[in-house]
Structure formats: structure tokens, C-alpha cells
Amino acid sequence: MHDALLRATGIARHYGSFEALAPLDLEIRPGERIALTGPNGAGKTTLLTMLAGVHPPGSGAITWSDAARGHVGWVPQRPAVYPRLSVRENLMLFAGLEGAADPGGTADQLIARADLQEVAARRAGALSTGTLQRLNLAVALAGSPRLLLLDEPTGTLSPDQRMRLWQWLDGLVAADGMAIAFSTQSMEEAAARADRVLVLGRGRLLHDGPAGTLDDAAFLAMVEDA
């Protein structure tokens, strides 16, 4: 692997006798935007949590490039922040845990990047869904990631919130050149926001190709056959 940030080889996971993810190979390169899609229970979240290091793979191995090791950001589907801490306190805490030399300064930078200045002193538990998701994303940026993994980041958002989030995320990716891999239930979102689409069904990788090469009929046929 010369330029891949991450390489997964034969990674798989079982929950008891249930095969959540069949052995799968995957490479993610710098600046790549990858969408993982497929029906419920396809194995999208399982794959992302293994790539993020939340859960170890049941079998297989994941290797990171030197640039990516320790610099993988994780955005869980439901916001994972402390509701009784303010936006700034949450960011300071996670920046500190990521080893930032100046957690306060890092938090202020993240607040500016996520456009959270107006709510910086507000408790996370009092934020609107869209703003809370922006905080959820900002926390993942505390470790200066080279690869950002997002589990259905827009799943709970209204159309306008979804649009604003993608505009902000596009800006971040363009500025930092980081790679992103996100899961989504929407083929439109996958085609519009990614340059590579992975389709999963019943824990198996059904498709791995450039965005826009898979029409609705082919997608449905693929998923139904799985």
C-alpha cells in the first residue's frame, strides 16, 4: 500500500451465529469520498465501526498509513457528546483526550470551523438536532483526522439541515483534503456526495464503483438478489 490511508484485508464479524459482515477487502485513499449504502442490516455500521476502531474485526486485519494512524475521526449516527457540558466544554474535553497541547485553543478553532460561536456556551443537551450534529462532527475533528468516518450523518436531519451540513462538510474536506467514508440510506445522497459508492447487502459487499454508475434498477436487483 503506497498511497492508501487504510487497508482492510478480509475483515469480517459475527454476532453469535449471525454473520454481520462477510470477509471484505477495502482501501481508502487520501481525499477520497466513499458512500456506503444498502438496506437496513446490510452491515454498513458494522464496517464503519471496525474501520473506526470502535469494535475490533472478528477476523482479518486493518492497517493504516503513518499519516492516518491515530488520525481517524469517528462520527457515530447518534450524537456522542455530554449533554450537560457546554459546546466549548465538550470540545475542550475531547481535544484534551486527543492530546491537544492547548485544548482551549483547539476548542475555539473547532467552534469557528463548525460555525458554533453563537452556541458555544450553551449546553449540548439544549441544541437543535442540526446544531447537535455539527457538534458531533466537530468533536470528531478534534484529533485532526486524515480520514473521517460518518455513520448516517444526515439520517436524523431535515432537508435544509442536511443541505447545510453537507455544504459545511464539503468545505472542510476541500480545505483539509481529508478522506471521508459515510453510510447513507439514500442512493441520491451517495451519488451526489461521494465519488465512490459501496453497496452492502446481508453483510456482503455487492458493489464497489464510481458514483453515478449504478442506476436504481440495478441497485434494487442487486439488493434483492443478496
Next chain:
Amino acid sequence: MSALRAGSLLMRKDLRVLVRSRALLAVLIGYPVVIAILLAIALSGGDRRPTVAFVNLDAASGRTVQVGDERLSIEDYATRLEDDVDLVRLDPAQAQDALADGRVSAVLTVPRGFIADLQSGLKPPVLQLATNPRSPIEAQAIERNLESGVFRLNQALASAYVAQVLNLVDLIQDGGTVGIFGRAGTLLGLAQSDRALRQVQAQLRADGRGGLADRLDPLRDYITGVGDNLELAKPAAQAIASPIRLDIREGAPGREPLSALGIAGALVVGIGLVGVLLAAALLSAEREDRVLSRLGRGLVGPGTIIAQKALLAAVACTAVGYVLLGVVALTTSVAVGRWLLWLPALLLAGLASGAFGLLVGALARETRTALLAGLMIALPLAVIALIPGNDIAYWASALAGFGPAARTFQGLLVDPEVASSTYAGMGILAVVALVYGVAARVALGRRMHS
């Protein structure tokens, strides 16, 4: 990122969250403290007067006994016992029913012939006490109360008897009318005997029978010797009546009595509940806030999380323990000392209960479940820990560290020298903390990575 720095960051976060969660703080610390204070008051009420059924089978005799200047009846006897217990006068069947129903704690029976035995002085009269075997602790308390009452009555009777004996001594010395132990008559007395002998000797010598008069001298010497010895017997008899006297003086007013058991119980329940509930809530809240998936990606290991929260729970327990001890020292008659030695005892008790709570928190899915489960497990175990002298209760409550904590606290409160058992109790607390800490770490690790 070192584990120490990560732990300190989480510690500051937890403190900040706790300060902002007033209702939770009230539940986690206020509730156990209130329970502890109520328990201390309840346990200190152990010296309340028990109700005892009084069955007088000697009532029909209507007899009384003269002791000195006093004439005693069974009712006088009962009245004296009422200093120690509340007596309810019942017939034998009623008393038996009342004991079985738990309306009275014991039945005290005066058998037939009691007064006759007391009067004769030939054999000691016997009172019969029946207690409820289902309430062994209360039965012991009543036995102690009635033993104390009987002892004081015996002492009063002994004093009266000695006074009678001393009266008799005076009669033997000076002569007079006898009326003691049912006997009556007139005594000449040593002094008059001596006087009579001297008159007889004088008469004999006047009649020229000096030899015969001299032969009466040893008899007069004997009378004088007996009189002198009887004089010596008076203080000895008084000493026998009350060989040891207790000088009771009232202490300074305004302080409530509180037993060591009450204080130890309050500390065990207070610290136990604070430790279990606080630790369980703190850990389950991490899960409820869904941050474990973030923390578990190498930011903070499960061991660090467990150690940090156990330490926070132990510090909170120590603070609560010192506050309770301070309240005891300021408002009661109990002298709390060994303030420094309380530090490891309270810290270890807090660590043990905190580690137990962490295991509950690691296994529960949400904070409410963790709190409820923690309370349901901890409260009965803490109460069991207060049963004195029961090894099964001790080891059952030791499951959460409460039994060893109770013994350690009582040892620090009452033992004149700090016994090895007190240090052993602290050792057991450390082992309990370690075992539950490791179990909680394993459970949390599975939660974070499964």
C-alpha cells in the same frame, strides 16, 4: 495521552456534570445521608423501654413481707421493675397470647409462694421470664433490663436484710424485743447480762464466797469479747450489703445519646449507598450519553475509566463519612477520635462500595436501571451488615464490603486499642474493591468493544 491525564480530564468532567445535576446530586448524596441519619436515630433507640407482660400467680396469697421498716408486696416489687420496663398486668393465658402476637416482648411470671420464700429466707424466690425466640436481639435487651432491675431490687433487699441483722446485733448487745424473720421474743442482751453477772459477783463476795465469784470472771470476759466482736461486725455487714457503689453523675445537658452501633450503621448505609449509587450512575451515564464508542477508540481505556470513577466515589464517600462523624462529634455524647485513622477506613469503604456500583453500572443499560438495581442490592446488604454477631449476615453483606466496613467502623469507635481485626477489616475492603474493580473493568471493556 497518559492514563493519568485522561483520568483527570474525566474526573473534572464528572465533577462539573455532578455540580450541574442538582437533582441527581440530591438523590446520590442527599438521600443516602438522610437514610443514614434516620438509621442512626432508629438504632440509637435500642434503649427504649420494652413492654413486658406481668403475671402474678402469688396474688391470691395477699401476703407481704416485712423487710426492715418496709412491708413489701408483689405490687411493690412490680412497681420497682417498672423503672426498667413497661409492665402490662395480664393472666397467664392472655400473656401467652400477647407474647405469641408480638404485643409484648416477654412474659414475667411471679410463681406461687414467691412471698413465702422471700419471707422465710430459706430458699431464694425465683421469677420466671419467657421471651420470644423470634426476636433474639430484643430478648437479650429485655434480659439485660430485667437482670438489671432484679439486681437493684436484690441490692435493696440485701441492704434491708443487713439493716435487720444490724438491729439484731444491737439487740444482742443491748437487749430488747425481737421480731425478725417471723420470730418473736425478748432478749436480755450482753450489756445487761454483764451487769447481772457483776451484781451476782458482788453479792457472792459480800457473802464471803469470793472464790465462787472469781469463777464467773471468764464468763464476763467472754461477754465483753462477744460485744467487741459484734461491734466490728457492723461495718463488715454494711460492706457486704453493697460491696461496690456506683457514683452516677449527670453529664452536661444538650447532647443526645447515640450508640456505636448506630454511628457505624449510619456510616455503612450512608457510605455504601453514596458509593454504589454514585459510581453506578456515573458509569451508566457514560453509556447513556453514547460516548463510550468515542472514548473506547484509544482515547481512554476501560481500566482508566473504572479507576477514575472508583476514586471519585471513594473521595465522595470519605467526605460524606467525615461530615457524618463531624455531626456525631458536635451533637452527641460520643467522643469520635482517631480522625486520621478514619481516612483509610472511609476511603477503602468508599472504594469497595464504589467498585461494586461500577460493576452494576457496567452491566446496566441505562442510568435509571443502574440506580434502581444499585439501590435494590445495596440497601438490604447494608442493613444485613448491621446484624451483630452473625457470621452469615457478615459474609453476605461482605459481598459489597458492608460487613467489613461495619466492623471496622465499630472497632474505630469503641475499641480502646485499635485491634488487628480493624486492620483486617480494611484489608478485606481493599480485596473487595479490587475484585469488583477488575470485574467492572472486564464488563466495561466488553460494553465498549462488543
